[in-house]
Amino acid sequence: MTTTFEDLNAGDTIDGPSFAVSRESIRLFCDASLDYNPLHLDDDYMKGNFGKTNFGGVIMHGMNNFGLISRMITDWAYPAGAIHRRLETRWVKPVWPGDTIQPTGIVKSKQVTAKSRWVLIDVMVRNQAGEKVATGEAMVEFPTAVRP
């Protein structure tokens, strides 16, 4: 179903893709992002403490959440001719191999400016236990004239 700016209402939801996290998915993200921080690779290192934090084992890249939220927003926006303009995220819990995560969005508000139209979307990522692992906000432009 194609979304139009006029039809959107606060509270409308967007379902993002379910994503199974594994050592292999994390390793692939290392290769794709060139982020080889041992947080994502080295179990022995991850047994230690990070200041006040102990993760207990390798964790997924926070930016993997970001990439999934971005994928949800663009897949929702492209068919409408809309443009993903901004994404702000905060990581609230680590994600471990074996977790399954899923981003979702809820339309928060719409705004018309002098030259365009904008939709603000609350976004979050939850794990299989329903716990929030990431939260944030996205902004999508619905141009009045066609331009990329």
Add this chain to the structure above:
Amino acid sequence: MAQAQISETQAFETDFWKDANLRKMWDDIVPGEPRKTIPYTLTKEAIELYCRSVGETHPLYFDEAYARTTLYGGLIAPPSIHILLMFSCTPADDWMRSPGTVNAGQSWSYNIPARPGDIITLQARALDKFIKRERLFVVHDNVFFNQRGEVICSGRGWTIRPQ
């Protein structure tokens, strides 16, 4: 400077421990001071690998014939490609690679898409540093440009430093 030149010609070093002693600690990082960066040519293969890692399947990223029919006029990279660009546009001694660097959150604004073949440059710096609940934070700010000097995207990140 010598380090930047070496990094440009060598393959990407995946052992982040190797140059750990060359990287700035929290104490050394000066907010406002530019980070060393290196130009990077974005390839179709790099975009496809990134797409695979997050399950992106949209034909705008893979199918040239389809992409030509859209308002984008050709293949583009997903907006979140800056995740890769952050590491491909910085040298091995950049403090973002310090083992144990924890990403606390990021915010990005998107102007125009990056495309395969783009020669991408980065202007980056630490913008702020602070201590909160005994943790050492650094805020970094970044702008990626294409070969025509057009802004692709700009963003900020909050990291917790290992030392």
